[in-house]
Amino acid sequence: MIKVLIGLFIISVIFSFYLKLAKKEEKVTLSEQSVVEDSVTTTNIINDVNYSSKDAKGNEYILYASQGQVDINNSKIIFLTNVEANIYMVDGQTIKIKSNYGKYNIDNNDTIFSKNVFINYRSDEINSDYVDFSLIRNSLIISKNVVYSNQKNTLKADVVEIDIISKNTKIFMHDEKKKVKIKSINIYGDN
16 A cells, blocks of 8 residues: 555656646747747838928928838838939929938938949939938038049049039048049040
């Protein structure tokens, strides 16, 4: 009889140990699933982003991107991929900007364009790696590997600043000892 009681005791200890172990495994599985669910529900990626606005003067700004991601620290900032923007001026001119990446502020429409930036304005083309556009300042500040070309000239500079209202343009180098490089294109074929 003592052997039977000892046997039952051992079986009950093993069974209770097994139940406790099974409950711990179940808890681990549930917490792993909840982490996966949390990461799925907190994604902030937006496909096919499109923003449009007008300033007080009537200039219209339209922005497109294949993808946007809201900044988790500031919901008014959106990081963009494959960006295209058009600025339709009240005087009828259009500025087109394309870049690999962008950073857009939904409050004031300020946009940073970065990596492989291409700007088309009138017959001018500008390539760079960084553009800071602001409707509030009415300016495009173009920097990092700037190449500005039109039908007559090609120039390389550190910075090109364009006032989009007055069309005034400043072209300069950061180091005053360096000069802007200008290459004139002779349309008549003479060298």
